[in-house]
Amino acid sequence: GESVGLHLPTLSVQEGDNSIINCAYSNSASDYFIWYKQESGKGPQFIIDIRSNMDKRQGQRVTVLLNKTVKHLSLQIAATQPGDSAVYFCAETAIISGGYNKLIFGAGTRLAVHP
């Protein structure tokens, strides 16, 4: 399939290492943040989310950290596996109408996992 993110920043890690992907967001009023994983030729896949009243949330092998002071979000992946290789996007929400929201995506980071 066609590659996503041909000119994105790349994080290269060894299989088994921990990965940290960082993201800066723009809207201090955003109250909900989501990390997505996008493999080549596929749509973004939900990984984990966090609300603005939290600073940390853990999932299976993943942890999201939120620092509202500096508007920074990070995704930590423990024991990175070859199947984790993909482009990772953070997204913040913005209210559009009736309480519903749209997603505003960051630029994305390519994670390359080497054996």
Next chain:
Amino acid sequence: ETGVTQSPTHLIKTRGQQVTLRCSSQSGHNTVSWYQQALGQGPQFIFQYYREEENGRGNFPPRFSGLQFPNYSSELNVNALELDDSALYLCASGGIQGTQYFGPGTRLTVL
């Protein structure tokens, strides 16, 4: 799998033509949103539909239009195609203030 499906998978059109892309939302979700993803970039919000009406729109011209049907399926229509419309078009379904779940996308190439 998210339960969101899109058709067709790939499409090639020429400048000036019109195109219709289709999406079937995940059961239980009452909004459907469309995003455009140019190569090497993150998805950009086009518009959202709720109860068959446009609920919000991004910075896209009126030649981008949509429909939502009672069964929560949706269409994205683009008139007078331009070369810069070449992109991956993503459909996402969700609920109020919640996560949006994406389909696999339609790759549109405008020649």
